[in-house]
Amino acid sequence: MEFVSFLAITVIAYFFGMAAKTIPYIKDEWIPVICMAVGGVFGVVAFVIGTPDFPAHDFINALAVGIWSGFGATAVNQIIKQQKKAR
16 A cells, blocks of 8 residues: 555646646756655655555655655656657
8 A cells, every 4th residue: 555655646746747837937857856845745744644554654754755756756757758759
């Protein structure tokens, strides 16, 4: 069940990244940073509210799980983008 927490944070970070993409004054190179920051925040929030089976047992690990989830959102976006280019 640890995967569910990771996936949920990844999806949330992905949508924040997509929302950031629609704001004209945010440059594209900042979107991965935004995704990782949002993931970090939601990782800590998930830890604090006591999400069942959350893979972290302290704040630092919760932050790391969230940051990696945000990084995963960026990776998913790039996989989709590269697949569209290949066609």
